[in-house]
Amino acid sequence: MNTLKLLLGLSLLTLVLSNCKKEDDPDTEPVAAKPGLVLNELMAVNTNTVSDQNGEFDDWIELYNNTDSTINLLGYYLTDSKSELSKWAFPDVQIASKSYLCVWADGDVLQSGLHTNYKLSSLGETILLLTPELNVIDQVKYIEQAIVIGETFVEKSFARMPNGTGAFSWQLPSFNGENISNP
Numbered sequence: 545m546n547t548l549k550l551l552l553g554l555s556l557l558t559l560v561l562s563n564c565k566k567e568d569d570p571d572t573e574p575v576a577a578k579p580g581l582v583l584n585e586l587m588a589v590n591t592n593t594v595s596d597q598n599g600e601f602d603d604w605i606e607l608y609n610n611t612d613s614t615i616n617l618l619g620y621y622l623t624d625s626k627s628e629l630s631k632w633a634f635p636d637v638q639i640a641s642k643s644y645l646c647v648w649a650d651g652d653v654l655q656s657g658l659h660t661n662y663k664l665s666s667l668g669e670t671i672l673l674l675t676p677e678l679n680v681i682d683q684v685k686y687i688e689q690a691i692v693i694g695e696t697f698v699e700k701s702f703a704r705m706p707n708g709t710g711a712f713s714w715q716l717p718s719f720n721g722e723n724i725s726n727p
């Protein structure tokens with residue numbers, strides 16, 4: 545009889561505790577971050593893939609806008625230095641929804657179009673995209689780009705797969721367009 549009372553008491557206590565837990569616990573379901581404006585692709589070695597307005601095969605960085613809105617990038621920063629976050633600021637330029645924007649990373653700031661005041665190192669570095677308030681929107685770290693197939697040096701870009709949302713890996717260059725994977 546005493547054992548039965550004890551068991552009943554324990555069950556009641558368990559019931560009360562589990563009810564409390566249900567009511568007090570906040571919803572802990574992880575919410576997947578919605579991808580917004582991202583660094584989408586870069587090329588740190590470009591000798592014959594695509595040239596800029598001056599016919600120069602320079603480094604480049606591609607952005608992609610995953611959102612449903614056009615974003616004005618005026619005052620946003622793009623840097624290759626964690627110790628100099630405001631190294632290069634975007635002029636008054638827009639990136640439309642689900643669209644691309646390429647920036648030449650060639651140090652040719654006087655050339656027409658978008659040109660940063662730094663180049664990308666073929667040995668690898670970290671590129672950061674920041675808001676005008678210097679909050680990091682996205683960043684990518686790449687390592688030395690030296691892909692040799694047989695005796696031929698093959699130029700690759702470091703790109704998100706799938707386009708706009710995936711992780712970075714070495715792919716076929718797709719300047720100002722949807723990222724394409726290696727065949």
Ligand SMILES: [Ca+2]
Nearest residue numbers: 600602650652
């Ligand atoms: Ca150039």
Ligand SMILES: [Ca+2]
Nearest residue numbers: 624663664665
């Ligand atoms: Ca650099």
Ligand SMILES: [Ca+2]
Nearest residue numbers: 718721722723
């Ligand atoms: Ca691309």
